[in-house]
Amino acid sequence: MIENPFAEEPKPTAAWLWQVFTGVGLVILLGLHFIANHFVAKGGLRDFAEVVAYLRNPVILCLEVLFLLCVTTHALLGVRAIILDFGLSERTERRLDRVLKILGILTVGYGLMVTIMVIR
Amino acid sequence: MNMLKVPLQIFRHKPGQPSRYDTFTVEIPDSAHVIDAIDAAWAVHDPSLTFRRACHHSSCGSCAIRINGVEKLPCITKLSDVWDGRTPLRLDPLRNFPVVSDLVVDISGFFQRMSAAEMAITCEAEAFLPFTVDRFAVAELEPKAVELPADFSRFNRFEQCIECGICMSACPTMAADERFLGPAGLAAIYQARHKTDDSRKVAHLLGLADGEHGVWRCHSAFECTEACPQAVDPAGKIMALRRELIARRFSKLWGK
Amino acid sequence: MATLDSRRVSRAGRWLDVRRRRLGMWAYALNRITGIGLVVYLYLHLGILSLLTRGQSAWDSFVSLARSPFYLALDVILLAGILIHGLNGMRIALTGCGIGVGAQKAIFIVLMIVGAIALGVAALKIFHI
Amino acid sequence: MGNVGAEKEKLEIAPHVIIIGAGSTGSATAHDLTLRGLRVTVIERGEVAFGTTGRNHCLLHSGGRYCVTDRESAIECIDENMILRKIMPDLLELNDGLFVALTEADLAFKERFLEGCAACHIPATDISVDHALAIEPFLNPKILAAVRVPDGVFEPFRFCLAFLATARENGAVVRTYTEVTDLLCSAKNVTGVKIQDHRTGKKETLDADLIVNAAGPWAGEIAAKAKVTVPEIPTAGVMVALDCRLNNMVLNRLNKPSDGDIVVPQRATSVIGTTSWVVEDPDLITIPAEHVDRMISQGEQLIPAVRKVPMRAKMAVARPLIAKSGTDARDVSRTFECFDHERDGMNGFVTIAGGKTTTARAMAEKVTDIVCRKLDVRAECRTRDTLLASYRLFFQQSDPRNGSSVSSG
Numbered sequence: 061m062i063e064n065p066f067a068e069e070p071k072p073t074a075a076w077l078w079q080v081f082t083g084v085g086l087v088i089l090l091g092l093h094f095i096a097n098h099f100v101a102k103g104g105l106r107d108f109a110e111v112v113a114y115l116r117n118p119v120i121l122c123l124e125v126l127f128l129l130c131v132t133t134h135a136l137l138g139v140r141a142i143i144l145d146f147g148l149s150e151r152t153e154r155r156l157d158r159v160l161k162i163l164g165i166l167t168v169g170y171g172l173m174v175t176i177m178v179i180r
Numbered sequence: 181m182n183m184l185k186v187p188l189q190i191f192r193h194k195p196g197q198p199s200r201y202d203t204f205t206v207e208i209p210d211s212a213h214v215i216d217a218i219d220a221a222w223a224v225h226d227p228s229l230t231f232r233r234a235c236h237h238s239s240c241g242s243c244a245i246r247i248n249g250v251e252k253l254p255c256i257t258k259l260s261d262v263w264d265g266r267t268p269l270r271l272d273p274l275r276n277f278p279v280v281s282d283l284v285v286d287i288s289g290f291f292q293r294m295s296a297a298e299m300a301i302t303c304e305a306e307a308f309l310p311f312t313v314d315r316f317a318v319a320e321l322e323p324k325a326v327e328l329p330a331d332f333s334r335f336n337r338f339e340q341c342i343e344c345g346i347c348m349s350a351c352p353t354m355a356a357d358e359r360f361l362g363p364a365g366l367a368a369i370y371q372a373r374h375k376t377d378d379s380r381k382v383a384h385l386l387g388l389a390d391g392e393h394g395v396w397r398c399h400s401a402f403e404c405t406e407a408c409p410q411a412v413d414p415a416g417k418i419m420a421l422r423r424e425l426i427a428r429r430f431s432k433l434w435g436k
Numbered sequence: 437m438a439t440l441d442s443r444r445v446s447r448a449g450r451w452l453d454v455r456r457r458r459l460g461m462w463a464y465a466l467n468r469i470t471g472i473g474l475v476v477y478l479y480l481h482l483g484i485l486s487l488l489t490r491g492q493s494a495w496d497s498f499v500s501l502a503r504s505p506f507y508l509a510l511d512v513i514l515l516a517g518i519l520i521h522g523l524n525g526m527r528i529a530l531t532g533c534g535i536g537v538g539a540q541k542a543i544f545i546v547l548m549i550v551g552a553i554a555l556g557v558a559a560l561k562i563f564h565i
Numbered sequence: 566m567g568n569v570g571a572e573k574e575k576l577e578i579a580p581h582v583i584i585i586g587a588g589s590t591g592s593a594t595a596h597d598l599t600l601r602g603l604r605v606t607v608i609e610r611g612e613v614a615f616g617t618t619g620r621n622h623c624l625l626h627s628g629g630r631y632c633v634t635d636r637e638s639a640i641e642c643i644d645e646n647m648i649l650r651k652i653m654p655d656l657l658e659l660n661d662g663l664f665v666a667l668t669e670a671d672l673a674f675k676e677r678f679l680e681g682c683a684a685c686h687i688p689a690t691d692i693s694v695d696h697a698l699a700i701e702p703f704l705n706p707k708i709l710a711a712v713r714v715p716d717g718v719f720e721p722f723r724f725c726l727a728f729l730a731t732a733r734e735n736g737a738v739v740r741t742y743t744e745v746t747d748l749l750c751s752a753k754n755v756t757g758v759k760i761q762d763h764r765t766g767k768k769e770t771l772d773a774d775l776i777v778n779a780a781g782p783w784a785g786e787i788a789a790k791a792k793v794t795v796p797e798i799p800t801a802g803v804m805v806a807l808d809c810r811l812n813n814m815v816l817n818r819l820n821k822p823s824d825g826d827i828v829v830p831q832r833a834t835s836v837i838g839t840t841s842w843v844v845e846d847p848d849l850i851t852i853p854a855e856h857v858d859r860m861i862s863q864g865e866q867l868i869p870a871v872r873k874v875p876m877r878a879k880m881a882v883a884r885p886l887i888a889k890s891g892t893d894a895r896d897v898s899r900t901f902e903c904f905d906h907e908r909d910g911m912n913g914f915v916t917i918a919g920g921k922t923t924t925a926r927a928m929a930e931k932v933t934d935i936v937c938r939k940l941d942v943r944a945e946c947r948t949r950d951t952l953l954a955s956y957r958l959f960f961q962q963s964d965p966r967n968g969s970s971v972s973s974g
Contacts (some may be wrong), residue, residue: 064961066296066361069384070391077426079451089520098511100563105499108492135475141399142468144392145356153392171482177489181854197767198527209851213878218851223849226917228763230742232612235618236880237806239832240722242612249456264640281742281764284612291960300655301723301956310809310874313833319810320873325701326813329713335660335813338720343957352464355453391706399467400528402540410833415460416537421535 075137089127096120115179126143128171136160136167182210185423186259187268188221190229202226203268210395212255214262215243218271218283231283238409241344245283246272250406251346274349290345293365296388299372305335313340313411340410341367347404347414359393363404363414366395370417387423395421459541463524470521505563512559514519519551578606580774580940583758585745585787588618589721589922591899592728593778593929595946599735600951601937601944606771607729607737608760610744614725616847617781619923620882622804622838623831624815625649625657625717625807629664629689632681633674634821635848638900639685641924646715648926653719653727653953658831662716662815663697664689666709667866671819675710678819682714687796689714697742703811703868716815718831720921726956728925733962734954748790748914755791755906755914775936778916782847782883788916793909795916799847799883801854802839805864806878807871811835816867827864834877837864856881887919901928903935917941 096114097106106114115121140160148156185205193199206220215233220231234240238256247262248270263269277285305311308323316380328335346356347363354362361369366389373385389395398418405415452468453463488492501507527544531537582598584591587609598605609615610729628642666672675691682689690713697711698704729739742763749757749770757772780787782799810830818826829836840856857879864871887902901920906912917932930946937944 064292064295065359066365066388068291069387070394072387072390073392073396074394074429075392076422076532077429080532083522083525083529087526090518090522105502107499108488111488111495131478135478136469139475141501142472144397147352147356147358167482174482174485174489175508175542209854211854212852220849227744230611230763234612234614234722235623235720236620236882237804237834237836237878239623239720239834240614242722255880258843284742284764288960291957295955295957295961301720302655302658303690305660305813309701309813310811310870311833312809314808314875314877317877318873318874319811321870326702327696327699329661329696333659337658337660337810337813337830339717340833342832350457352453352457352461399464400460400531400540400857401457401464403457406458406460419531419534419537422532426533 075140079134079137079141082130082137084139085126085130086134089123089130092123093127112178115175121175121179124175126170128168132164132167136164182213183207184210184259186263188217188219189268189270190218190221190282191270191272192229192282193273194281198426199279201270210260212253212259214247214257214259214269214271217259217269218254225350229283238344239338241342244274244344244346244349246270246274246349251341251349253344253346253409256409272429276349276351276354277345285345287345288335290343290348290362290364291350293362294343294368296361297367297372297385299339299368301339301373302336303371303375305337305341311337313409315411339371341371341412342410344409346407346409347412350403350407352363352401352403353397353399357393357397360397361389361391363398363408363418364412366421367399367412367414367417371419373421386421386428389421390425395425440480445539459544463527463544464475466520467524467528470517508562511562515558515562516551516555519555520548522525523547523551580776581606581772581941582777582936582940583608583771583773584697584774584777584779584832586616586779586781586783586932587613587725587729587739587741587925588779588781589614589725589728590617590618590781590917590920590932591777592725592732593925594777594779594917594932595732595737595739596728596735596951596953597926597929597933597946597948599732600947601933601942602936603936603940603942605732605737606773607732607739608743608745608758608771609739609741609899610763612741613729613739614722616783617882617884618721620804621657621721621922622803622827622829622836622882623718623721624827624829624923625719626921627662627714627791627812628685628687628715629662629678629682629714629716630817630822630827631761632685633862635900636681636685639681639687640848641900642921643685643715643929645924645927646717647924648949649719650717652926652948652951653724656723656727656953656956659715660717660813660815660892662714662817663692663701663704664714664817664819665697665704665828665867666711666819667705668709672709674820675712678712678971682712701751701812701813701814701816704816705867705869710819712819713814716817718829719754720831724922724925725972726959727953730956730959730962731951731954733959745787745790748787750791750911753910755911764962766894769970773913775913775915777932777936777950778914778918779932781918782885783884784916784918791911791914793906793911793914795904795918796888797918798886798888799844799852800841800886801844801847801881801883802841803852803860803879803881804836804838805857805860805876806834806836806880808875809833809835811868811870811874818867828864828867828871835868835871837861837871844883850883852879852880852881853927869947880922885918890942900924901931903928903932905935905939908941913939 187205189201189203192202204221204225204352233243236255273283273285310318315389369385369389405413581604584607595605596605597700626642628639631639745758747759748755759770759819778784778787785795785797788795812830824840837860904916906914921926
């Protein structure tokens with residue numbers, strides 16, 4: 061019998077769906093982020109004092125953290141899609157996933173750290 | 181019948197030798213199709229030119245190549261539609277397949293993908309006539325309903341997909357990812373899925389498509405649908421599979 | 437173990453080859469180019485935010501720099517990238533859910549027109565502060 | 566799985582038969598020979614179905630077409646029609662066919678037609694004109710009568726692939742893009758072939774215990790290399806494929822075979838055929854414009870809408886008709902014949918010629934019977950009820966001698 065790799069059910073994936081969810085999230089959150097930080101703020105950018113005051117608003121803080129999560133996930137899923145197009149072996153694919161997960165955690169961690177340092 | 185002198189610039193490759201282009205000038209009627217020109221180059225100029233063909237009427241799918249860079253079936257492509265009257269007509273083998281020799285590519289990967297879904301090659305014919313893959317073809321004809329003979333439950337016909345490989349050549353994702361199930365493979369899964377009510381079979385077919393290199397790998401360039409000579413609309417079928425897979429995932433989430 | 441031999445790399449680069457291809461291919465290539473640009477920008481942006489941790493003077497001097505016309509022009513380019521990527525993303529999300537599949541080209545054109553108008557309005561706003 | 570090794574060993578000592586041509590006849594013969602335990606190599610200069618079989622009208626004959634003029638052919642057709650339904654059930658459009666009368670002369674022919682069908686055991690039903698028009702709404706509303714017969718439609722490329730895929734499963738080697746440049750002959754024997762692989766340019770010789778010449782209209786050319794002749798007349802026919810499918814059943818003119826007397830539906834097209842003229846060189850046939858016009862005007866009589874639909878393709882190919890008596894190509898029998906060239910003084914060389922794709926399996930059975938008799942192999946034909954493998958397997962089966970592929974540019 062001829063072996064056919066395409067006749068076996070692969071592991072289901074939700075990567076595309078998450079890309080869409082975070083994408084939809086970004087449309088809303090990036091819109092808010094943009095308006096709040098660059099259009100409402102006079103001069104297109106907040107000065108230091110304004111940034112601190114802005115981030116101390118708990119609603120804004122939650123939205124900005126959510127934004128950070130969405131943008132990091134969306135960006136890294138996008139990077140993953142491009143790299144997957146190089147046709148990796150399954151093992152390299154798994155390794156890539158691990159690297160990107162760590163990178164994602166580091167990115168979000170860094171963002172949170174900066175935020176905490178600013179509002180303190 | 182006017183005879184034309186048409187220069188053909190044909191991609192030549194033999195294993196172990198560098199690839200090149202050969203130019204043959206063939207003399208053929210102005211009403212000829214591109215396959216007739218290739219045929220003449222082979223019969224008159226060079227019997228070592230290898231190309232695929234069988235039916236000459238877009239049913240076998242074997243002759244697909246790139247004409248001036250665009251995937252086409254030379255058997256239904258009129259010379260007058262692609263040749264500007266001066267520049268040599270460039271003929272290349274399909275992309276995204278290993279070249280065996282000249283215009284012949286190794287299409288085993290395509291048939292592997294087509295075999296995955298085990299889609300039957302015939303399907304139920306429409307309840308009306310005429311049936312066409314070219315919506316402009318029947319502009320002057322009103323569709324008419326078809327009655328079945330008493331002992332028939334249906335008329336059947338061969339599937340639209342002629343397994344020519346054009347979609348796989350046109351697909352930008354296929355260009356990169358060799359493990360991608362590809363437009364035709366996914367469209368076949370969709371067709372097979374809609375030919376059965378057996379829930380286990382449906383789950384299996386959807387399972388085949390629901391992978392990192394299945395429907396989710398498609399980047400929505402819609403090149404397959406643009407290039408398909410048989411209006412199979414593989415991209416549309418990929419999107420329909422996505423929709424069903426998403427719906428299933430959500431209904432599972434809601435515990436149904 | 438599979439390595440990235442030259443053939444594979446040249447294959448992977450083909451998504452950029454839009455010669456003789458249709459609109460959907462352009463949309464795809466644009467989406468990728470802007471996507472890569474935005475990822476680069478994201479990390480630059482995060483890096484610049486570290487200035488906030490260095491106190492008021494560091495940040496405020498950056499803010500005054502960022503108000504120069506050169507930076508504002510960069511902002512317009514950034515906004516163009518975001519609009520192309522975001523609006524085309526909507527096309528992908530919609531068609532991927534089976535909505536408007538047959539009209540994907542029209543959707544793309546309409547979205548890009550909307551994007552162009554939004555960009556024009558935003559550019560005026562950015563330069564008329 | 567234990568006897569795979571034993572099977573292989575048995576195959577290695579079996580006589581080796583080379584088949585020239587991978588059209589319908591060659592393909593079906595490869596299948597039959599391997600089933601009977603012979604070692605088989607198929608040599609084809611192009612792709613599978615590159616020649617006559619490929620450019621086929623795709624009609625699975627009920628035999629109705631020949632039941633008045635050529636009963637031998639008609640009986641072959643209906644028998645094979647029923648066998649093919651069993652061995653390749655998924656590869657056929659089975660919507661039956663209609664023979665319709667357009668003129669008083671056609672109507673007068675009906676009685677003879679029904680008699681012919683009965684004599685050949687072709688199930689034929691006289692149906693009402695109204696019913697025929699309801700089933701086929703684009704049929705000429707002026708028809709005077711309609712007879713329903715079990716015609717069908719196949720896909721010639723896949724027809725061959727299915728036979729060859731099965732033959733390969735059973736050990737056959739299929740070498741496409743490989744041309745037979747000469748036959749290896751001793752004084753009284755053909756002992757092998759000289760071949761050239763057009764993919765690599767490599768020339769080699771292959772020895773065989775027997776060679777089957779299944780090269781269709783090129784069979785005469787091959788036979789000449791062994792200095793024997795085949796009484797074949799390469800006769801071309803033009804077919805015109807339309808941009809849409811206007812009928813579900815095969816529509817035939819109820820009369821003796823003539824030009825443009827049939828419209829075969831297939832996939833998303835209807836194919837009108839065919840004309841008939843003798844050609845010199847079967848490799849290069851220029852399609853005469855007036856033949857195309859004639860197809861449209863004849864097809865229009867069966868389906869008036871034909872003229873309103875753009876043409877999708879037109880094709881012509883030489884058919885290998887066997888000369889018997891008379892000179893008109895239409896009077897030549899459409900049956901097939903097997904020539905054992907031993908009677909011409911050349912042993913080890915058999916030509917199978919004539920016939921049509923519908924009867925390819927029967928042709929294969931006949932030639933395989935002769936091959937087995939000559940090679941002293943005792944085995945029964947099993948192709949009548951052996952289900953064929955999926956045609957999709959053909960391109961996935963690795964053939965060690967097919968050469969390795971190179972990367973694309």
